[in-house]
């Protein structure tokens with residue numbers, strides 16, 4: 219594979235460069251976000267390994283801008299912070315997967331194989347699970363073909379859960395992503411809110427939205 223590594227920590231960049239070359243990949247290394255973005259735009263890569271904290275332009279912005287420019291190259295994001303809000307932000311920005319530093323090289327290579335197997339995901343594609351279908355292009359939701367009217371926040375929550383389908387999303391990540399930092403929302407409010415969403419979209423025989431006690435929620439196939 220042709221791999222672009224955008225990482226400003228010299229030792230990490232060298233380690234990734236050497237390891238990936240030993241695995242038979244062709245590697246280009248950039249140590250600046252803006253430069254990395256330009257390189258990613260100007261030549262085709264099979265995979266981008268992108269650090270979050272970078273000089274020039276941070277990794278979240280690089281990922282978001284690449285997707286804005288219709289660049290669909292799979293992105294594996296490296297984050298030093300193991301906070302689920304950061305991870306959600308990373309995935310929302312257009313990254314396909316993430317690794318929290320420090321990570322083992324074996325895990326990195328395994329994640330790269332998994333992401334590359336999935337291939338480039340069309341970003342505007344509908345998000346679907348069971349009978350629920352969310353179309354980001356038209357901002358609409360249907361269940362079993364019937365239009366479901368959601369408030370903007372319900373839509374945002376459903377989109378967040380669908381984009382992370384099969385993965386648990388913490389209450390903190392939901393509160394931050396749906397309400398932001400400015401709003402005071404209690405966890406009780408969140409439960410009421412999720413109940414409303416369930417009544418609108420999760421009315422089938424097999425439930426899709428599941429509570430993970432003490433953590434948050436997950437949306438997955440029955």
Ligand code: CA
Pocket residue numbers: 225226227269270271272
């Ligand atoms: Ca860095």
